[in-house]
Structure formats: structure tokens, C-alpha cells
Amino acid sequence: MSKRLPQHFPVELSIVIPLLNEAESLPELTRWIHRVLSAHGLTYEVILIDDGSTDASWEVIEDLSQEDIHLRGIRFNRNYGKSAALNVGFKAAVGRVVCTMDADLQDSPEELPDLYQMITHDGYDLVSGWKKKRFDPLSKTIPTKLFNGVTRWISGIQLHDFNCGLKAYNHRVVKSIEVYGEMHRYIPVIAKWAGFRRIGEKVVQHQERKYGVTKFGLERFVYGFLDLLSITFVSRFKKRPMHFFGTVGMLSFLTGILITLWLVGEKVYLASQNLKARDVTDQPLFFLALAAVIVGVQVFVGGFLAEMVQLNGPRKNQYLVRDKLNLE
CATH class of the missing domain: 3.90.550.10 (Spore Coat Polysaccharide Biosynthesis Protein SpsA; Chain A)
Known part of the structure; x- marks a missing residue:
């Protein structure tokens, strides 16, 4: 057998x-x-x-x-x-x-x-x-x-x-x-x-x-x-932590920025039409946007630090060689 x-x-x-x-x-x-x-x-x-x-x-x-x-x-x-x-x-x-x-x-x-x-x-x-x-x-x-x-x-x-x-x-x-x-x-x-x-x-x-x-x-x-x-x-x-943390951080940051721009744009439009508008900082959505920006920056920086740690860490067993030909 x-x-x-x-x-x-x-x-x-x-x-x-x-x-x-x-x-x-x-x-x-x-x-x-x-x-x-x-x-x-x-x-x-x-x-x-x-x-x-x-x-x-x-x-x-x-x-x-x-x-x-x-x-x-x-x-x-x-x-x-x-x-x-x-x-x-x-x-x-x-x-x-x-x-x-x-x-x-x-x-x-x-x-x-x-x-x-x-x-x-x-x-x-x-x-x-x-x-x-x-x-x-x-x-x-x-x-x-x-x-x-x-x-x-x-x-x-x-x-x-x-x-x-x-x-x-x-x-x-x-x-x-x-x-x-x-x-x-x-x-x-x-x-x-x-x-x-x-x-x-x-x-x-x-x-x-x-x-x-x-x-x-x-x-x-x-x-x-x-x-x-x-x-x-x-x-x-594990070999590219920035791909995860960077993506999440950027999405959170951009979401916060877009919400803020929307609130500012709405404020400008209503003012141009002589309509009553709340201050941007009086709206709860503004603080949600601010939190998203802060969290996005923190997560992005966390990914950057993780990438530096990974790049400077030991390289043991990083690559697995399957076959070799004519090599000692």
C-alpha cells in the first residue's frame, strides 16, 4: 500500500x-x-x-x-x-x-x-x-x-x-x-x-x-x-494593519467632514433666503460629526503606529517557500 x-x-x-x-x-x-x-x-x-x-x-x-x-x-x-x-x-x-x-x-x-x-x-x-x-x-x-x-x-x-x-x-x-x-x-x-x-x-x-x-x-x-x-x-x-485601521479611520473622518459641510451649507442656504436657521453648533448632528472626525483621526493614527510596529518587528516565518530547484 x-x-x-x-x-x-x-x-x-x-x-x-x-x-x-x-x-x-x-x-x-x-x-x-x-x-x-x-x-x-x-x-x-x-x-x-x-x-x-x-x-x-x-x-x-x-x-x-x-x-x-x-x-x-x-x-x-x-x-x-x-x-x-x-x-x-x-x-x-x-x-x-x-x-x-x-x-x-x-x-x-x-x-x-x-x-x-x-x-x-x-x-x-x-x-x-x-x-x-x-x-x-x-x-x-x-x-x-x-x-x-x-x-x-x-x-x-x-x-x-x-x-x-x-x-x-x-x-x-x-x-x-x-x-x-x-x-x-x-x-x-x-x-x-x-x-x-x-x-x-x-x-x-x-x-x-x-x-x-x-x-x-x-x-x-x-x-x-x-x-x-x-x-x-x-x-x-497582521502584515498590513494600516489597510484595516486606515480604511476605518478615513471613512469615519470623511463621514464627519461631510456632515459638517452639509450643516454649514444648509446654514448658508437658509440665510441667503432670509429664513431662520439654527447655529451649526446648536445642532446635535454637529457633535456627532465632530465625534466621527476625532475617532477617525485616532483610528488612523492607531493603524499608522501598528504599521510601524509590524515593519520593525521580527521577520520570522514571514514567507513560506514551497519548493526549491538546484539550490543548496
């Missing part, structure tokens, strides 16, 4: 699994992964990131690592969140393809070989799982559909399930992006803005939770929407 592996990839597939208090599911999950990937002849590594578990998860990982040479473990000192766990796992991964999945057995390892094929043979940069049939209550599925619809509209990426933990990436993607805060929901958006536009989707099996309880509540949808606005803004304007 697999092609000959290039020398600089020690394994064909890296599976990055963040976890929090999943001691019961880990033995079954790792055995399942080993059984599937061994049957398909894929070389692999499993990277388990313990995100500050308070149960026996780390002890289980230590025991499993004695039995399974493919298993690697990383333990956080405290709970930092799924994004931090994925970011650390991406940095540690050495496979040609990197897959992510949850540790609660709701993601099936049976999907991993097909995801690997979609990256290596079909040429996708990223493939996201779509849990078309879910075993979740309506209180979770309805907000999820709304959340995914808004994300599709804002990002322009036609995926049905942005929050599915089962995803596959070309190694170049995970080595070129940084996942922070709560941005793990929007890795496809981050990848797209980094220039990786071949994003695909695969219907995957969703299973009922076998052990433990979910670690996420409904508040994740509120935080998720705010994170979407943040990543969209930062992705579009």
Missing part, C-alpha cells in the same frame, strides 16, 4: 493525540491503532500529549511505552488546552503525514489508512473528517451545525465539520503553522491563510463515548465564534 519512504521521514505516519483524563481508553486505543496500521504495512508513531491529567493517564502512558516501541509521550505540568497540546505534538512529529484524533475512542483508527492515502496519493494538504452521523444530543448537534455554517461563510472553506478531531496533514502544513489559544477549531482556516489551499473532507465514523465524560460544554461555541473573528482578522491584516 505505501510507497518507498524518503530518507528524511523516519516514519510514514505520525498520530498526535491530545488527552485529558482518559486513562481508561488509552490501552484499547493504542492496541486498535497498532492493529490497523500494522495490517496496512504503515510505519508509524503515536504521540500522546497529556494535557495536565489528574487521573492515572500518565502512568498508563508510561506502562504502554514499555510494551509499544511506537509510542511517545509528552506531559504538561498543568492543563494548557487542546491547542497547546496539538502545537507541541506537531513540533515533535516526524512522519510524512500527521494525523490527529481524540483519545476518547469516538474517532476510529480504521480511518487512518484512507486519510494517509488522500494526503500522499490524492495530493491534499489537509483532510478533515466529517462526522455525518453523530451520537450526540440535540443540545450539541444543533449549535454545531450553526457554528459550522458561520465558519464556512466567513472562511470560504467548504467543510461540514471544522471541529472534528480526526484530521490528516501533509507534514509541511504542521511545520509551517502555529496553533495557539483555542484556535485548534480553525486549523483549516490557519492553513488556508498560510497558503495551503488543497483542503479535502472525508466522511468518518463517529462512535459513542465508551469511557468518561466530555471535557467541553456549550460555552465552547461562544468562545469558538470569538476565536473565528480573531483568526480571520489576524490572518488578513
